[in-house]
Amino acid sequence: MSTGTLGLREQKKRETRQAISDHATQLFLERGFDRTTIADIAAAARVAKMTVTNYFPRKEDLALDHHEEFAAGLAETVARRPAGESALGAVRRVYLAALERRDPVIGFTGRDFARMVADSPTLVARLRDLHDQREEALARQLAQEAPGDPVAARAVAAQLAAADRLLFRELQARMLAGEAGEADEVDEVDEDGIAAALGELARRVFELLEPAIGDYAIR
Known part of the structure; x- marks a missing residue:
């Protein structure tokens, strides 16, 4: 696998992580943290629930992403x-x-x-x-x-x-x-x-x- 391919894959991962985080934040602000589920976030970001938890093992990490x-x-x-x-x-x-x-x-x-x-x-x-x-x-x-x-x-x-x-x-x-x-x-x-x-x-x-x-x- 070329260095360029690895770079593109890492960029894609960063973009996916950011998209999940952005959608989660929006849902948390609209509905509240405790009323928002991982399934809600996955649906909004158009990814699988497992993808969300792979990037963010704890739901709290989606809100406190720093x-x-x-x-x-x-x-x-x-x-x-x-x-x-x-x-x-x-x-x-x-x-x-x-x-x-x-x-x-x-x-x-x-x-x-x-x-x-x-x-x-x-x-x-x-x-x-x-x-x-x-x-x-x-x-x-x-x-x-x-x-x-x-x-x-x-x-x-x-x-x-x-x-x-x-x-x-x-x-x-x-x-x-x-x-x-x-x-x-x-x-x-x-x-x-x-x-x-x-x-x-x-x-x-x-x-x-x-x-x-x-x-x-x-x-």
């Missing part, structure tokens, strides 16, 4: 930090940059999507699990860098992850509330206003952590 990136995010942020930067400094810098680009991974999902997640106990539980995975991955990364003090690594990871959870939940709450002022009349969300408010909150939260862990894991 789950792998999310779970690894804090650990990768710390692993990639430049020389002279602490773990706290790296998390703060990357979070503020994500705010600037309105990254869905930190919670910029739109009001309808945020409502769909909030209304589903299954997705709320899955999101809680992903936050736990995010903390665990960060703890492993910090422990690798300081193998002689695993307790400190877990403690720092817990503090950074707690700040991360707080900011995520606050962003989602503001997304649900809208903070749109006059734009509420057209059912729009003022993402710029939310980003500005979260930026101030994030700086305050990270500032509070500075005395305790600001000097930890400086590369």
Whole structure:
């Protein structure tokens, strides 16, 4: 099989995965996550049910399709930090940059999507699990860098992850509330206003952590 053929097959797989994800998201927004079945998604995407589950083993993964990136995010942020930067400094810098680009991974999902997640106990539980995975991955990364003090690594990871959870939940709450002022009349969300408010909150939260862990894991 030629390299070109392999490339076409991989492209086709990516297109199929994206089509399934897009149709699933649309159905979730229209009907709610818990009322939408895998059969509904397969029919909308014009594929077999097995095809859906081959690409997305868990139904929750269809809604939270950035789950792998999310779970690894804090650990990768710390692993990639430049020389002279602490773990706290790296998390703060990357979070503020994500705010600037309105990254869905930190919670910029739109009001309808945020409502769909909030209304589903299954997705709320899955999101809680992903936050736990995010903390665990960060703890492993910090422990690798300081193998002689695993307790400190877990403690720092817990503090950074707690700040991360707080900011995520606050962003989602503001997304649900809208903070749109006059734009509420057209059912729009003022993402710029939310980003500005979260930026101030994030700086305050990270500032509070500075005395305790600001000097930890400086590369």
